[in-house]
Amino acid sequence: MEKKLDIEFEKAYKIACNTKIKLPPDIMLAFYANYKQATKGNNYEQPSGNIELRNSFKLNAWFQLSHVSEDEAKQEYINLVNKYLK
Numbered sequence: 001m002e003k004k005l006d007i008e009f010e011k012a013y014k015i016a017c018n019t020k021i022k023l024p025p026d027i028m029l030a031f032y033a034n035y036k037q038a039t040k041g042n043n044y045e046q047p048s049g050n051i052e053l054r055n056s057f058k059l060n061a062w063f064q065l066s067h068v069s070e071d072e073a074k075q076e077y078i079n080l081v082n083k084y085l086k
């Protein structure tokens with residue numbers, strides 16, 4: 001049985017994936033980092049994409065959340081969706 005937080009996180013992820021709203025790069029990095037921390041924790045991997053500078057920013061944003069638990073990252077992701085996409 002899924003936890004309430006996991007269900008809310010999945011809903012927030014679907015909203016974020018289907019939005020047409022253009023967000024500033026710093027907000028997009030916050031979405032990316034919190035998503036990765038929520039789903040992978042500190043198991044870092046190279047971001048997809050072929051633009052090295054963008055990948056560096058993505059990985060750095062994720063590294064900055066190394067002290068955040070997966071559940072805290074899920075909640076922050078939900079908060080970002082509620083703030084910027086609703």
